[in-house]
Amino acid sequence: AFLAIRDSRRRGGLPYPPGPRPLPFIGNVRDLPTEFLWLKLTELSKKHGDIISLHVFGQVVVALNSIKATKALFESRGEIYSDRPTIPMHELMEWQWVVSSARYAEYWRQSRRLLDRSLRPAAAAVYRPMQQAKTRVLLSDILANPDDWEVHLEHMAGVLILALGYGYEVKGRNDPKVTVAQKITKLGGETALPTAVLVNVFPFLQHIPEWLPWLSYKPLARYGRELGQQVMYEPMSFVRESISNGTAQPSLALENLQQTEKLSGLEREKAENVIAGALGTMYSDTVSSIMSFFVAILLNPDIQRKAQKELDTLTRRERLPTFEDRPDLPFVDAICKEVLRWRPITPLALPHATTQDNVYEGFFIPKGTMVLGNSWAILHDPVMYPEPDLFKPERFINPDGSSRDDPVLASAFGFGKRICPGRHFVDATLFIVVASLLSVFNIEKGLESFPFVGSGISRPKDKTAEELIAADVLTR
Ligand code: HEM
Numbered sequence: 001a002f003l004a005i006r007d008s009r010r011r012g013g014l015p016y017p018p019g020p021r022p023l024p025f026i027g028n029v030r031d032l033p034t035e036f037l038w039l040k041l042t043e044l045s046k047k048h049g050d051i052i053s054l055h056v057f058g059q060v061v062v063a064l065n066s067i068k069a070t071k072a073l074f075e076s077r078g079e080i081y082s083d084r085p086t087i088p089m090h091e092l093m094e095w096q097w098v099v100s101s102a103r104y105a106e107y108w109r110q111s112r113r114l115l116d117r118s119l120r121p122a123a124a125a126v127y128r129p130m131q132q133a134k135t136r137v138l139l140s141d142i143l144a145n146p147d148d149w150e151v152h153l154e155h156m157a158g159v160l161i162l163a164l165g166y167g168y169e170v171k172g173r174n175d176p177k178v179t180v181a182q183k184i185t186k187l188g189g190e191t192a193l194p195t196a197v198l199v200n201v202f203p204f205l206q207h208i209p210e211w212l213p214w215l216s217y218k219p220l221a222r223y224g225r226e227l228g229q230q231v232m233y234e235p236m237s238f239v240r241e242s243i244s245n246g247t248a249q250p251s252l253a254l255e256n257l258q259q260t261e262k263l264s265g266l267e268r269e270k271a272e273n274v275i276a277g278a279l280g281t282m283y284s285d286t287v288s289s290i291m292s293f294f295v296a297i298l299l300n301p302d303i304q305r306k307a308q309k310e311l312d313t314l315t316r317r318e319r320l321p322t323f324e325d326r327p328d329l330p331f332v333d334a335i336c337k338e339v340l341r342w343r344p345i346t347p348l349a350l351p352h353a354t355t356q357d358n359v360y361e362g363f364f365i366p367k368g369t370m371v372l373g374n375s376w377a378i379l380h381d382p383v384m385y386p387e388p389d390l391f392k393p394e395r396f397i398n399p400d401g402s403s404r405d406d407p408v409l410a411s412a413f414g415f416g417k418r419i420c421p422g423r424h425f426v427d428a429t430l431f432i433v434v435a436s437l438l439s440v441f442n443i444e445k446g447l448e449s450f451p452f453v454g455s456g457i458s459r460p461k462d463k464t465a466e467e468l469i470a471a472d473v474l475t476r
Pocket residue numbers: 099100101102112115119281282283284285286287289345346348349350351352373412413414415416417418419420421422423425426
């Protein structure tokens with residue numbers, strides 16, 4: 001009763017946003033599935049409205065399920081809605097440098113400015129030749145060994161980020177700079193959810209001494225800390241070495257380190273830490289979108305044929321597509337857009353948090369609330385995207401045949417001040433990979449069973465495709 005009265009006083013009598021009725025103590029835990037949460041939230045929003053609230057062990061979680069609500073709160077009230085919830089396990093691992101989970105404070109502002117500047121569309125253009133060259137290598141890897149296409153894609157994600165960030169050429173399949181980045185991404189995912197490890201539920205466990213074998217998180221924290229140090233500093237050491245021996249390749253690290261040259265002492269050290277942290281956060285998942293593209297194409301062979309016709313008409317099968325071809329490939333461009341809409345790889349973006357109490361449309365949203373933007377609900381809104389579950393690139397084609405820009409599609413990359421700074425780079429990668437794959441391969445169901453929904457990728461259509469790839473790869 002005491003807690004209920006205190007809670008009601010704090011709200012000044014205003015209600016929380018509507019939602020399913022919470023049970024005492026556990027709240028709505030039983031309403032929240034561990035998988036496909038976005039589908040459940042979309043379903044709840046149909047009953048309760050586009051802004052809903054849930055209660056989890058006394059903590060309020062708000063979900064925004066429409067573009068109107070995400071614009072009103074994440075954009076117009078960005079000063080209040082751009083923090084991140086704390087993750088005790090990540091704090092134990094000293095991952096405060098990871099931009100995507102950094103609190104809305106000075107370090108985030110500095111590292112975010114660096115990433116926005118480095119990854120803006122105009123700067124992305126500088127790195128296009130590299131993206132194109134690495135895509136050609138992907139084609140030849142798939143050509144040599146089509147069964148392992150997933151492995152090749154995974155590998156390319158590491159190759160691209162290390163080249164972009166540090167001008168580093170990955171050496172072979174087990175390059176430690178790639179494996180360490182994969183390990184930290186995996187560990188981050190496994191320990192991020194509020195219920196993933198006990199210390200996230202009961203943060204006081206951080207203080208349990210190391211000699212208590214099962215309850216101590218210190219060995220795991222030490223492992224996470226070590227991985228973090230490697231991801232942050234080892235590629236930077238590589239860049240410094242290559243600068244001193246005159247072999248440094250163009251990269252975001254080089255560009256940003258050059259700007260710190262005029263600083264000295266502590267100021268320089270701080271600026272270099274921001275560079276290391278910001279670039280260390282860049283290792284992200286571009287592969288899942290490309291995998292969704294494979295599924296979409298397997299389910300829609302007609303779309304593959306239509307895109308190949310568009311490509312063949314333009315290149316006359318005499319060359320591979322390039323970035324310059326994009327305006328002349330509206331259907332391929334529309335496929336990339338539809339991949340992002342149809343299967344957004346982060347359907348609930350990343351959780352935001354509020355920095356102060358706030359009232360929206362008469363509903364009370366307390367300071368420290370976790371606020372989820374439901375990209376899935378927005379991108380599957382049947383009014384904006386009729387038959388939303390179908391893969392229909394045509395929805396992004398204008399009546400005059402050109403590709404249609406859709407600002408709502410940016411929801412696939414999150415919201416407001418925290419929107420993904422890598423989105424232009426991802427957009428370019430997706431285009432060049434999709435266009436290149438479709439121009440030389442047929443993606444079809446294989447005869448054997450593959451780990452990916454029982455399907456695979458066929459050998460190239462004919463000799464010309466093999467020759468095209470080989471010729472292009474050899475010139476680099
Ligand atoms: C298909 C690929 C990708 C998707 C779908 C994606 C999506 C997202 C989403 C949804 C967020 C959270 C936005 C929010 O909180 O509202 C995010 C954050 C972020 N992304 Fe991406 N991302 C992708 C690839 C990349 C790449 C390649 C990079 C780097 C080059 C990158 C760098 C970041 C960073 C640094 C943040 C944290 C931003 C912040 O908290 O201020 N992402 N991304």
